[in-house]
Amino acid sequence: MKAGHAAIRGVIVDLDGTMLDTVPDFHVAINRMRADFGLDAISHERIEQLVGKGSENLIRGVLAIDFDGAGVEQRISDAMAAYQRHYLAINGDHSALYDGVLAGLDAMKSMGLRMACVTNKPIAFAAPLLEKKGLASYFEVVYGGECLPRKKPDPMPLLQVCADFALPPGQVVAIGDSSNDAEAARAAGCFVLTVPYGYNHGQPVHEIESDGIVESLLQAATLISSHNHTAN
Template sequence: HYLAINGDYTNLYPHVREGLDALQAKGLRLACVTNKPIALAMPLLEKMGLAQYFELVYGGDSLPKKKPDPYPLLKVCDDFDLPPARVVAIGDSSNDAQAARAAGCRVLTVPYGYNHGQSIQEVDSDGIVSTLLDAAHLISA
């Protein structure tokens, strides 16, 4: 049932597409790492018109471990042939920040989305950005 309505009630947060455009314009390679099963994540990204932005998409069941374990982010670093210190994760939850920290990546958080009912201000990150477009302005290739 969920797959049948996946994305029907989903709206993009402000400046998501503009932020992804800006990140790509800087020549940055993008990956999506989610704990959502890949069978739900890919159709949702496609329905929202976002799949085209990501070279890699890892769902929660794509790899042996999922966030907050660092493995998915370390896999992205390996796939992109980048040291973790050159990678910035952008997330909306403590799971994202914990995974990034443990992997040795920088991490920016956004104040919207899913964070287990916890305030994003309580999460250990390198900064809070209002939108992905704001994040794009802070990140350089």
């Protein structure tokens, strides 16, 4: 965020890799799905590199470890059904909040910021997960990957939130852990802050063009507050 710009009035927060470490959930559900297909378990690290572009992309990547393109297409429907069944059975059981998430959200709420969660995770997974982890009440709006015709890195979900809040994109900041979040925010005209502890498809977060790297959502809230005190 830059001096002289308008005050921030809205915040759009990513879910996986930003508020919650959900790879342990993915790890359990994916390996149960692989066992259904007679495939060996894969590592936490391998799954982490595939997270962030939606469930279908994740499962395609998992199948591509063992099958060629035709083999993936032959199995994707059954694999998705198996994965969704296993994931819903354990959704949130193995995931954990990152440090500073609740304190950061509390600080943003106390500042009167409008708050939305935009994730590429299916809403059928995202909504109960937010409830289970005590996060749902912070957000006026939640969009999952299939809620709109296009998902991040397309700017559509972020622009929809701006419209929902009746705010220009220049008064909204997106907070995420990956290039998907940054590209969507840049295209929408929003500010973007990135956290260094998420997934980002195995690429260093420092390679993402953003308005700053924040160590936690609490630090993000502090930065927004400082910006707003000096904004025009």
